[in-house]
Amino acid sequence: MRLVVDLNKCQGYAQCAFLAPDVFAMHGEESLLYDPRPEEEQRERVARAVAACPVRAITADGLDRAGASQGASDAR
Amino acid sequence: MPHASLARRITDFGNRANPYPLYAELRRTPVLHEEEDGPYLISSYYDIEALLHDPRISSDATNLAAAGADGPGGPEETGGLPPSFLRLDPPEHDRLRRIANTGFGPPHRPRRIEGMRGAMREIVTELIDGFGDARRVDLVDQFAYPFPVTVICRLLGVPREDEPTFRTWVDPLVASLDPEKRPGGGQEAEYRQSAQEARMRLGMYLSGLVEERAREPRDDLLSDLVNSRGPDGAMTMMEVLSTSVLLLIAGHETTVNLITNGMLTLLRHPEVLGRLRADPGLSVPVVEELLRYEPPVQLVPQRTCITDIEVRGVTIPKGSRIWLMLAAGNRDPERFEDPDRFDPDRRDIRHLGFGSGIHSCFGAPLARLETQIALSELARRLENPRLVEDPPPYRENAVLRGPRHLDVAFDGLR
Amino acid sequence: MPADHIERLRREGRIVIVGASLAGLRAAETLRAEGFAGDLTLIGDEPHEPYDRPPLSKSALLGVASPLRTQLPRRREIDAKWRLGVAATGLDLAAKRVRLADGDEVEYDRLLIATGVRARPWFKEEEARLDGVCVLRTREDAADLARRLRAGPRRVFVIGAGFAGSEVASACREMGLPVSMAERAGAPLVGALGGVVGSVAADLATEHGVDLRTHVTVTALEGDTVGRVRAVHLSDESVVEADVVVVSLGSLRNTEWLTGSGLGAGPRGVACDAGCRAFDFRGIVTDDVFVAGDVARSPHALFGYQFLSLEHWGNAVAQAETAAHNMICDGADRRPHLWMPAFWSSMFGVNIKSVGVPPMGEQLMITQGSLAERRFVGVYGHQGRIVAAVTFDNARWLEFYQRQIERGAPFPVEFPTLDRRPEGRQPVPAGFPDPSLPTHGPMVTLSGYSPADQQLVFHPSRH
Numbered sequence: 001m002r003l004v005v006d007l008n009k010c011q012g013y014a015q016c017a018f019l020a021p022d023v024f025a026m027h028g029e030e031s032l033l034y035d036p037r038p039e040e041e042q043r044e045r046v047a048r049a050v051a052a053c054p055v056r057a058i059t060a061d062g063l064d065r066a067g068a069s070q071g072a073s074d075a076r
Numbered sequence: 077m078p079h080a081s082l083a084r085r086i087t088d089f090g091n092r093a094n095p096y097p098l099y100a101e102l103r104r105t106p107v108l109h110e111e112e113d114g115p116y117l118i119s120s121y122y123d124i125e126a127l128l129h130d131p132r133i134s135s136d137a138t139n140l141a142a143a144g145a146d147g148p149g150g151p152e153e154t155g156g157l158p159p160s161f162l163r164l165d166p167p168e169h170d171r172l173r174r175i176a177n178t179g180f181g182p183p184h185r186p187r188r189i190e191g192m193r194g195a196m197r198e199i200v201t202e203l204i205d206g207f208g209d210a211r212r213v214d215l216v217d218q219f220a221y222p223f224p225v226t227v228i229c230r231l232l233g234v235p236r237e238d239e240p241t242f243r244t245w246v247d248p249l250v251a252s253l254d255p256e257k258r259p260g261g262g263q264e265a266e267y268r269q270s271a272q273e274a275r276m277r278l279g280m281y282l283s284g285l286v287e288e289r290a291r292e293p294r295d296d297l298l299s300d301l302v303n304s305r306g307p308d309g310a311m312t313m314m315e316v317l318s319t320s321v322l323l324l325i326a327g328h329e330t331t332v333n334l335i336t337n338g339m340l341t342l343l344r345h346p347e348v349l350g351r352l353r354a355d356p357g358l359s360v361p362v363v364e365e366l367l368r369y370e371p372p373v374q375l376v377p378q379r380t381c382i383t384d385i386e387v388r389g390v391t392i393p394k395g396s397r398i399w400l401m402l403a404a405g406n407r408d409p410e411r412f413e414d415p416d417r418f419d420p421d422r423r424d425i426r427h428l429g430f431g432s433g434i435h436s437c438f439g440a441p442l443a444r445l446e447t448q449i450a451l452s453e454l455a456r457r458l459e460n461p462r463l464v465e466d467p468p469p470y471r472e473n474a475v476l477r478g479p480r481h482l483d484v485a486f487d488g489l490r
Numbered sequence: 491m492p493a494d495h496i497e498r499l500r501r502e503g504r505i506v507i508v509g510a511s512l513a514g515l516r517a518a519e520t521l522r523a524e525g526f527a528g529d530l531t532l533i534g535d536e537p538h539e540p541y542d543r544p545p546l547s548k549s550a551l552l553g554v555a556s557p558l559r560t561q562l563p564r565r566r567e568i569d570a571k572w573r574l575g576v577a578a579t580g581l582d583l584a585a586k587r588v589r590l591a592d593g594d595e596v597e598y599d600r601l602l603i604a605t606g607v608r609a610r611p612w613f614k615e616e617e618a619r620l621d622g623v624c625v626l627r628t629r630e631d632a633a634d635l636a637r638r639l640r641a642g643p644r645r646v647f648v649i650g651a652g653f654a655g656s657e658v659a660s661a662c663r664e665m666g667l668p669v670s671m672a673e674r675a676g677a678p679l680v681g682a683l684g685g686v687v688g689s690v691a692a693d694l695a696t697e698h699g700v701d702l703r704t705h706v707t708v709t710a711l712e713g714d715t716v717g718r719v720r721a722v723h724l725s726d727e728s729v730v731e732a733d734v735v736v737v738s739l740g741s742l743r744n745t746e747w748l749t750g751s752g753l754g755a756g757p758r759g760v761a762c763d764a765g766c767r768a769f770d771f772r773g774i775v776t777d778d779v780f781v782a783g784d785v786a787r788s789p790h791a792l793f794g795y796q797f798l799s800l801e802h803w804g805n806a807v808a809q810a811e812t813a814a815h816n817m818i819c820d821g822a823d824r825r826p827h828l829w830m831p832a833f834w835s836s837m838f839g840v841n842i843k844s845v846g847v848p849p850m851g852e853q854l855m856i857t858q859g860s861l862a863e864r865r866f867v868g869v870y871g872h873q874g875r876i877v878a879a880v881t882f883d884n885a886r887w888l889e890f891y892q893r894q895i896e897r898g899a900p901f902p903v904e905f906p907t908l909d910r911r912p913e914g915r916q917p918v919p920a921g922f923p924d925p926s927l928p929t930h931g932p933m934v935t936l937s938g939y940s941p942a943d944q945q946l947v948f949h950p951s952r953h
Contacts, residue, residue, distance in 0.1 A: 002563040004542050007834045008804040011885045012841060017182035018189055018441035025554065026182040028839030029174065030883045033549045036542055037559035044357065051360045052444060054436065056426050061563035129890050131858055131867075131907040166858070166909040170865070383905045433886050 001043055003036055003060035010057045016049035024049060081110040083117055083399070087254070087474040093467035095374070095477070096416065099404035107390040115377065115397040116390075119404035121411035121428065123387055127400060128433040132383050135435060137163040139380045140397065157279045158314050160322035162435065163378065169434065171308050176319050179300025181441065189441045192227065196446060199226050200453045207489060212464065215482040219454070220335040224446055228327030231442070232320065233296025234285060242281055242324070245274040249321075250329050254473045279317045282324070286316050297323070323439070331443045333372035333471075333478025335450045338363070340482060341370055342451065343463045345418055349455055356452035361420040363447045367406075367429025369418045374403040374477045376431065402428040403477075461486040496820045499599055503528040505817065506588055506596050508578045509604030509744075510534025512542065513783030513806040517602050518568040520814035530570040531596055533588065536628060537575030544803055546632035547654050548836060551639060551661035557632035578605070581751040583770070586778065599778065600817045603748075603760055603768065604810065606784045607741035607801060612649075617711040622719040623735045626654060638734045639665055646670070647722045647732035649708050651678035653835045655738030656691065660837035663698045670701040670730050672708055672722075675923055683844070683880055685921025686854050687868055690861050690882065694838045701730075711735055741801065743785050753779065758937050759787040759799050764826035766813035780817050782809040787937050788827060792895065793847050793877065797937045802833045830892055831878075840864055843885045845892045846878030849922050850936060856914035857907045859884055867891065870920055871901025 003023075005016075012030035016023070023038045023046055038046060043063070050058045085091055086098050099119060102108060106120040118124055127133050134140075137159045161172040178184045203223055207213050229236045252271035286302050293299035301316045311319065342349040342362075352358045379398045384391055392398065405428050407415040412424075430437035437443070454461070464483035471480045505521060507514045510532045518532055534540075542560040550557035573590065580589035587595045609625035612618035622643075624635045639646070639662065646662045648655045651673035662669040675681065677688030678695060695702050703724065710723040722730045748755040753776070754769035755761075760781045761769045766788065768779040781788075783806040787799040808829040816824040835842045851870025859866035859882075867887050870878035875898045879891035902917045 002561050004563055006804065006807075007544070008832045008843075010834075011888075013436060013440075014182050015441060015444075017186055019444075021182065021186040021190060025186065027836060028183070028841060028883070030841035030885055031836035031839065033552065033554045033836075034545075035549070035555045036545055037556065037561065047357070048360050051364050051425075052441075054426070054430065054432060056424075059563050059565065061565075126890070126893065129886060131887050131890060131909075132905060134908060167863075167865075382908070 001038055001040065001046065001060060001062045003034070003038065003046060003058060005032060005034055006057045006059070007032065009055045011055055013054045015052040015054060016058060019049045019052055020045035081114070082108060083110055083114065089470075089472055089474075092470040092472075092474065092477065095403070095474075096407060099401065099407060102401060102404050103408060107387045107392070109390075109392075109396075115399045116387075116392050117399045117401055118387065119401040119408075120388075121405040121408035124400045124402065124405040124428055125432060127379070127387070127398065128428075128431060128435070130385070132381055132385050133379050133398065134165050134382050135163055135169070135379055136165045137378075139165075139382065139395075140378060156276050157318040157321065160318045162322055162326075166434065172311065172315060172319060173434075173438065175304050175306065175308050175311050176301060176323070176438070178304045178306055179297045180438070185300075188231075189445060192231065192442075193445060193449070195230065196223075196227060196449050197453070199223055200449055204453060204457050204489065211487065212483060212485045215339055215454075215484050216332065216336055216479060217481065220332045220339070220450070220482070223335070223450060224331035224443075225328055227442070227446060228324060231297050231327070232324060233289065233294055233298040234282075234324065238281070242278055245278040245281070246325055246328055248274040249278070249325055250476060251473065253475050275321060278321050278324070282317055282320045283313070286313070286320065326439055327442065329476050330372045330437075330439075331446050333476055334363075334366065334443055334447050336478045336482050337370035337372060338366045338447055338451050339454060339484070340463070340468065340479060341366060341418055342455065343461060343484070344466070348418070348420060349461075352452060352455040356456065358420065359448040359452040361422075361425065362451060363444055364425045364427065365418060365420040365422060366447070368412070368425055368427035369406070371403050371406055371427070371429040372476060372478060373429070373431070373437075374401070375475055376400040376402060377475060402431065457490045458484070459487040459490060493820065496818065499528065500525055500818050501527055503599040503818075504531070504597060505529070505600045505602070506531045506533065506598035507602040507604060508533045508588060509602075509606055509783065509785070510536070510572070510574060511540050511604070511606055511783070511806075512562060512803065513604035513606070513810040514602070515540040515562055515568075515810075516565075516807050517604065517782055517810035517814040518570055519565045520811045521818060522568050523566055524815060524818060526818050528599075530568065531573060531598075532570050533573045533576065533578050533590065533596070535575070535577035535591075538629065539572070539574070541629055543627070546629065547626055547657040548661065550632045551636050551658065552664060553636075553640075557629050557636055560629065578747050581748055581753065583752050583776070583779070601779045602810075602813055602817065603779065603781045603785060604783045604806075605744035605747070606806075607743050609737070610739045610742050612711065612737045612739075614711070617713070617719075618737070619717075620711060620713040620719040620735075621717055622733050623711060623737065625737050626658065627741070635734075635736065639667060643667060643733045645730070645732040646734045646736065647730055648672070648736045648738055649722075650738040650740070651675075651691075651695075651702070651704075652681065652738060652740060653679065653833075653837075655736065656695065656837045657835060658736050658738065659695060659700050660698070663700060663838070668701070669699075670703065670722075670732065671695065672703045672706050672724060674705070674707050676704050678702070680921070680923055681849065683848050683868075684851070684854060684870075685923075686861070686918060687880060687882075688921065690864055691837070694840060694864060698838045703728075741784070743799075745785060759785050761797060762786055762788045764789055764791070764828070765816045765824050766809060766827055767816070780813040782806065782813040789939075790831075791826070791828060792830070792898075793850060793936075794939075796939055798831065798847065799937050800831050802831060804832050805829055830895065832892075841883050841885060842880065843888055844878065844880040845888055846870065846876070846895045847936070848878040848880060848920070850877045851920050852922075853901070853917040854920040855901070855903055855917045856911070857903050858887060858909045858914070860911050860913060867907075869894075869901065869903055871917060874901055875899060876901045876903070 017026045024034045027033045047063045102119040108117040161169045248270040289299040290302045377399045383394050430440045468479040468482050540562045545555045549555040577591045609627035646669040648659050648671040656678045659669050659671045678691040680688040707725045712721040714720045743759045745755040754771050762781040766780045767775045768781050784801045787797045789795040812827040832845045848870045850872045853871045855869050865883045867884050868880045876894045
């Protein structure tokens with residue numbers, strides 16, 4: 001699984017770091033560090049993190065459920 | 077009330093079951109100011125989103141008091157406690173929230189909430205098992221209330237058995253958040269006084285626990301609040317108490333409504349309920365869509381502007397009260413396609429259910445996890461569940477909106 | 491007739507994208523998403539599928555991510571011919587052909603140039619070859635540097651305190667490694683954010699134990715008898731022993747392959763119009779060659795139509811999307827690339843974000859928070875309006891300031907804001923260095939008003 005976070009969008013709400021702490025970690029109050037190539041066993045947790053991101057900044061491939069899929073488009 | 081203002085019709089209890097047509101009417105005037113000295117209602121998604129990130133908008137209770145709308149947490153009715161971070165601006169807000177976070181989430185405690193997943197499942201299983209042979213339950217009293225209360229008590233380190241005691245203080249505090257009960261809404265003095273007293277008593281109750289934790293820390297949030305010594309220093313005892321009161325109440329009330337609104341919505345959309353039964357993972361997008369479609373916090377009535385601001389060509393004068401109508405923004409057709417449809421398959425669920433900006437819901441990760449587990453387990457275990465009464469009876473509160481009871485009939489437990 | 495032509499292009503045309511990184515990939519996805527059904531070829535000089543670079547100077551050094559595993563996720567299938575590991579070496583505009591290093595030629599109906607930038611190497615070739623002298627741009631660079639850092643060098647020396655250099659220094663300190671950092675200007679990040687904010691970055695670095703040396707340049711790298719770097723000589727005549735040297739002097743645009751092609755390409759990048767169409771050297775816009783990403787310089791309406799060169803992740807994505815859209819559209823369906831410049835960085839535990847074009851601002855106001863606390867919002871002003879903002883650990887306010895820039899809101903900022911301190915009531919000079927003396931890696935470069943205009947001539951640094 002490959003993922004990328006648009007850190008221009010990210011505002012440090014840390015929802016991903018709550019939900020998938022082995023993939024996403026806060027570094028200081030606001031900065032996010034993440035593993036762009038997490039293990040397969042993290043798939044479900046990553047899907048939860050993608051869905052919970054308040055600014056839809058996480059794009060991951062290989063997640064099939066629609067509501068939890070992508071953050072690629074921004075309606076603005 | 078044929079001539080009543082839209083704001084009053086929205087807060088009017090008679091319209092609690094379905095305020096959405098009123099919100100649609102509201103959106104026709106995206107910046108609505110109906111009465112002199114009355115609030116400015118903001119109802120379009122993009123305006124709300126912008127104002128939640130606007131550094132000219134204050135959450136400080138003293139600014140609100142200056143605007144002529146003293147609420148709980150205002151200077152005269154603190155119940156002896158300082159305002160919580162919900163009612164403060166930076167830098168005080170930021171400092172208190174940072175310290176509170178050290179015991180709650182990343183970077184310091186990234187696994188505390190996720191680590192409660194197993195315990196939450198157990199609590200849910202126990203509560204559903206407790207339905208026993210009944211074929212009809214009140215989902216609020218028997219499930220949606222006791223579950224988050226048990227969780228927040230465990231997280232904070234408040235003895236679960238004290239719940240009946242502090243519930244008598246929590247109720248008036250929650251009621252006082254309702255703008256209907258605030259100045260201009262009648263019953264003012266009475267509610268003020270009972271809220272003030274309740275906050276004080278709750279604070280006194282918690283101070284006993286906090287003192288214990290200061291002496292003898294345990295693995296709970298109260299211990300972390302009182303013992304945190306990071307770069308921001310320590311909270312004062314009073315700050316610990318007002319933060320604990322906030323977390324206890326917020327951890328109490330909003331999730332109850334999210335779970336209840338969720339089950340109500342699922343029972344009205346049996347095809348989604350069926351899919352959730354087959355696929356617990358669907359609870360993730362279901363909860364996000366719920367936060368859009370039936371958010372437990374319908375509006376934020378506690379903001380003021382510290383200077384004249386312009387929204388959609390309307391000048392809102394300095395010191396005005398502003399109501400950010402989250403639930404109306406969540407159904408804004410300018411932002412969401414077919415907004416009145418409950419559709420967890422939406423590709424784009426970027427809701428205002430947890431607010432946004434620096435005051436975005438502190439407990440969001442907890443509420444998400446609780447509701448995902450609650451709904452997927454209810455879907456899995458209740459055989460042929462159906463609503464006994466639709467719409468169900470609602471709580472009075474217009475801000476924290478949800479059913480007071482949700483009678484559900486079913487054929488048995490799986 | 492044109493409509494027919496476009497229809498045919500969309501159905502069976504040949505599109506070639508040179509540059510298989512972020513911009514190239516996102517452009518390819520956009521082409522397919524918008525219905526392009528013809529032949530699509532992606533050419534990249536690196537032998538890898540597109541990967542993400544920002545983690546290479548942060549999580550990859552800290553071990554949170556593997557430098558070799560930052561491949562970008564795909565938004566969709568792109569069904570492309572990949573020519574990886576082979577560089578484009580020439581362009582024949584008349585014949586519509588790209589020449590490749592292996593002698594092949596690829597014909598196109600539409601071409602997208604997304605060749606990006608590369609690390610500026612140490613200017614003395616012999617010293618640059620010393621073992622332990624590193625740059626950081628590719629995944630191999632990052633893997634090499636990460637390995638050297640893990641081996642526990644006695645001291646790391648970073649040349650150039652731009653974002654990349656400062657991020658490396660930050661990672662070193664987090665790993666407990668002694669690190670020195672040299673900067674020709676008076677503070678880190680000066681070229682990107684000015685001296686006032688730069689001094690905050692200087693304090694951060696120093697407090698985290700970085701041996702920061704400003705107003706100095708590196709004059710020589712000294713090797714030992716077996717060809718390993720052992721010391722760094724500075725213009726103040728000091729000598730610092732170090733066994734890893736990270737050269738972080740900004741980047742060079744990959745335009746050499748276009749030399750003689752007739753395109754308006756040079757060290758500043760490839761000039762294009764707001765619709766991402768490349769200009770030829772006469773300043774006449776082409777209609778079948780498009781540009782996106784770090785290598786492009788394009789005019790921006792919000793900033794006086796000056797040509798901007800942006801080394802920004804978000805710009806690469808947005809410009810690629812616009813270029814791809816315009817490549818398969820006609821006239822009125824095309825849209826301008828009007829992306830608000832924005833970037834982020836993270837160092838010493840602090841999140842730094844910016845919108846707009848800070849180096850355009852002569853003045854700065856701290857409208858929220860305080861420099862001393864390293865939590866603040868700074869607003870840059872130019873000729874009476876807001877042109878940029880920067881936040882240190884205050885990202886949630888940034889979009890408000892973005893809207894102020896978009897609407898050309900007046901500067902100084904007169905209205906009150908939450909957490910406005912006395913220090914933030916008056917504008918101060920932002921402290922950018924003289925633009926004729928460029929610093930390293932400013933990330934936004936104002937590069938004049940016409941496609942041929944290069945009023946700021948960039949002289950490669952001579953340390």
